[in-house]
Amino acid sequence: MSHHHAEVGSSSCSTWIIHGPLSVTQERGPTVEEAAPQVKHFKRPVEHPVTRPERDHVTFLWGGLTSRHEALITAGMEALGYKVQLVPTPTKADFQTGKEYCNNGMCNPAYFTAGALINFLKRLRDVEGLSTAEIIRHYAFVTAGSAGPCRFGMYEAEYRLALRNSGFDGFRVLLFQQEGGLRQTGAEDAVEVNAQFIITLLNGLIIGDILNELAYQIRPYETEPGQTDRVFARVVDRVRDRIHAKATHALKGRTLAKVLACALPDLGSDQLEPIVDQLVDDFYLETLRECAVMIDDELEVDFTRAKPRVKVIGEIWAQTTEGDGNFRLFHYLESHGAEVLVEPLMTWVNYLCDMALCRLADSKGLGAQGTARGRRNLAGRLKDAFDYRKSRLIIALAAQGLAREYDRVRRALGGTTRPQLDQAELRRLAQPFFNYKTSGGEGHLEVSKTIYYATRHWAHMVLSVKPFGCLPSTQSDGAQAAVLARYPEINFISIETSGEGDVNAYSRIQMALGEAKAACKAEFAASLAKTGYTLEDIRAYCAAHRNLRRPLQHIPQHKGVCGKGANFIMNVAARMDADPAWRGRKGAGLAGTPCTPCLAGR
Numbered sequence: 359m360s361h362h363h364a365e366v367g368s369s370s371c372s373t374w375i376i377h378g379p380l381s382v383t384q385e386r387g388p389t390v391e392e393a394a395p396q397v398k399h400f401k402r403p404v405e406h407p408v409t410r411p412e413r414d415h416v417t418f419l420w421g422g423l424t425s426r427h428e429a430l431i432t433a434g435m436e437a438l439g440y441k442v443q444l445v446p447t448p449t450k451a452d453f454q455t456g457k458e459y460c461n462n463g464m465c466n467p468a469y470f471t472a473g474a475l476i477n478f479l480k481r482l483r484d485v486e487g488l489s490t491a492e493i494i495r496h497y498a499f500v501t502a503g504s505a506g507p508c509r510f511g512m513y514e515a516e517y518r519l520a521l522r523n524s525g526f527d528g529f530r531v532l533l534f535q536q537e538g539g540l541r542q543t544g545a546e547d548a549v550e551v552n553a554q555f556i557i558t559l560l561n562g563l564i565i566g567d568i569l570n571e572l573a574y575q576i577r578p579y580e581t582e583p584g585q586t587d588r589v590f591a592r593v594v595d596r597v598r599d600r601i602h603a604k605a606t607h608a609l610k611g612r613t614l615a616k617v618l619a620c621a622l623p624d625l626g627s628d629q630l631e632p633i634v635d636q637l638v639d640d641f642y643l644e645t646l647r648e649c650a651v652m653i654d655d656e657l658e659v660d661f662t663r664a665k666p667r668v669k670v671i672g673e674i675w676a677q678t679t680e681g682d683g684n685f686r687l688f689h690y691l692e693s694h695g696a697e698v699l700v701e702p703l704m705t706w707v708n709y710l711c712d713m714a715l716c717r718l719a720d721s722k723g724l725g726a727q728g729t730a731r732g733r734r735n736l737a738g739r740l741k742d743a744f745d746y747r748k749s750r751l752i753i754a755l756a757a758q759g760l761a762r763e764y765d766r767v768r769r770a771l772g773g774t775t776r777p778q779l780d781q782a783e784l785r786r787l788a789q790p791f792f793n794y795k796t797s798g799g800e801g802h803l804e805v806s807k808t809i810y811y812a813t814r815h816w817a818h819m820v821l822s823v824k825p826f827g828c829l830p831s832t833q834s835d836g837a838q839a840a841v842l843a844r845y846p847e848i849n850f851i852s853i854e855t856s857g858e859g860d861v862n863a864y865s866r867i868q869m870a871l872g873e874a875k876a877a878c879k880a881e882f883a884a885s886l887a888k889t890g891y892t893l894e895d896i897r898a899y900c901a902a903h904r905n906l907r908r909p910l911q912h913i914p915q916h917k918g919v920c921g922k923g924a925n926f927i928m929n930v931a932a933r934m935d936a937d938p939a940w941r942g943r944k945g946a947g948l949a950g951t952p953c954t955p956c957l958a959g960r
């Protein structure tokens with residue numbers, strides 16, 4: 359060792375020497391590459407397709423929506439010739455299974471869904487006696503995918519990993535992209551994601567949305583407990599039969615589709631035929647009208663009750679599931695006297711269309727590569743302008759077509775459910791608090807729906823459900839603080855849904871619900887006072903008029919009045935005013951002092 363070198367430290371494997379004032383070197387020992395720990399990089403599990411020849415002996419598993427959506431979409435898939443089975447709504451036990459086999463740090467819906475799938479497969483193996491090889495050969499899981507940016511983009515890879523960890527290595531997870539177009543699959547794929555498939559899916563979503571909303575509108579006011587669920591179960595069966603019948607029903611408008619195919623060669627007549635059929639045929643509407651009559655005739659309601667309206671918003675899976683994934687929130691709220699306003703899944707589909715239009719508008723003037731053409735490249739610029747307008751027209755037509763279909767179904771089922779939300783208005787409302795270009799999860803929708811429902815007096819309380827570990831919902835919740843500073847009158851609460859923690863969440867909900875009930879009762883009492891009748895007289899009038907006990911009657915909303923009960927009694931009072939047999943009772947007795955059972959929402 360040179361005397362210019364000073365020994366400054368040693369270890370069992372090396373000695374460090376200073377060479378001059380700045381340089382440090384290692385006298386011996388491993389190189390950097392040798393010293394680096396062996397890193398085993400994560401590789402996306404291999405995707406095994408389900409091929410067309412396998413289609414007849416593979417059962418496609420899916421789930422995750424409400425029971426009504428699931429029943430109708432399953433019927434649609436069966437009508438298209440697929441063997442389909444539902445994975446039951448995830449429970450807490452499924453969540454624990456998901457945590458056991460998935461990576462750490464996933465968001466809640468991934469744990470619930472992966473766990474439910476794994477437990478379903480285990481039951482096939484351990485209870486029904488199928489071998490693992492048979493399960494892998496005869497079953498596959500179908501799920502929606504996305505390009506992100508949140509973890510949704512990685513779900514299917516996570517499922518595959520969890521399946522491998524739980525002993526089902528090679529079990530197939532098939533993905534269809536929610537932003538994908540009409541052709542997402544190759545000629546050999548068993549599941550053909552084409553126009554017919556997407557239309558079938560959308561019909562199930564739309565009819566499921568409206569039936570679901572109707573059931574939540576009616577159940578809190580039913581006079582015979584359990585009757586709503588019984589009638590709606592029969593309604594769903596009837597619609598399911600109709601969907602099955604579609605398999606043998608000839609498509610309408612084939613000639614028109616062929617003509618359109620000349621103008622839209624990219625789509626071709628095979629894709630345009632089911633689209634045109636959907637637009638010109640009213641295959642489901644007659645059945646839905648019959649269902650509306652069935653609902654109106656077989657159910658009886660008492661709308662003279664003060665029940666706070668609670669709008670549930672939040673991450674799409676958490677706000678939709680009817681199980682432990684959101685602490686069985688809907689049941690909890692209804693059993694505590696609330697009327698729940700559920701969110702149609704079509705709001706999400708419209709949001710995707712709207713975002714596609716916004717992204718397109720941002721790319722105006724740019725070519726397919728995202729760059730502007732040179733000023734002299736006139737032909738190129740004309741082509742870009744043409745392509746832009748064509749894309750815009752196609753997306754706008756798709757959005758219009760969806761809005762029309764939604765409205766047709768809504769009207770066939772009585773027309774008492776809400777029209778679709780105006781996406782431009784939602785963007786405008788969110789803009790001061792949340793940039794609509796920030797995508798992921800529900801994007802700006804959580805913020806805008808809070809303002810929309812509360813300021814239009816559509817809800818006494820807004821409840822946001824945020825799955826544990828959800829980044830976009832956490833972001834939205836941050837912005838909600840600013841929303842509440844601007845609109846302090848909004849009764850807003852956000853709860854985090856983890857697998858556990860329900861007791862804590864319930865107690866927080868109860869506090870907010872207490873406030874909502876108080877507001878609802880005050881509004882009801884004020885409305886009753888305005889009518890000049892007693893509640894007993896209004897109820898007696900309803901008892902004498904069957905139409906006022908029908909669930910699908912239209913109840914116009916009075917300015918600034920939110921509760922269904924308060925609006926209802928004012929409308930009944932207006933009818934009583936016009937009825938000589940009843941108007942004499944006005945001002946008599948206890949006007950303005952509602953009875954205790956009414957105010958308790960019973």
Ligand code: SF4
Pocket residue numbers: 465466467508509510673674798799800825827828829830831
């Ligand atoms: S929105 Fe939230 S909960 Fe849903 S996938 Fe994305 S991160 Fe997960």
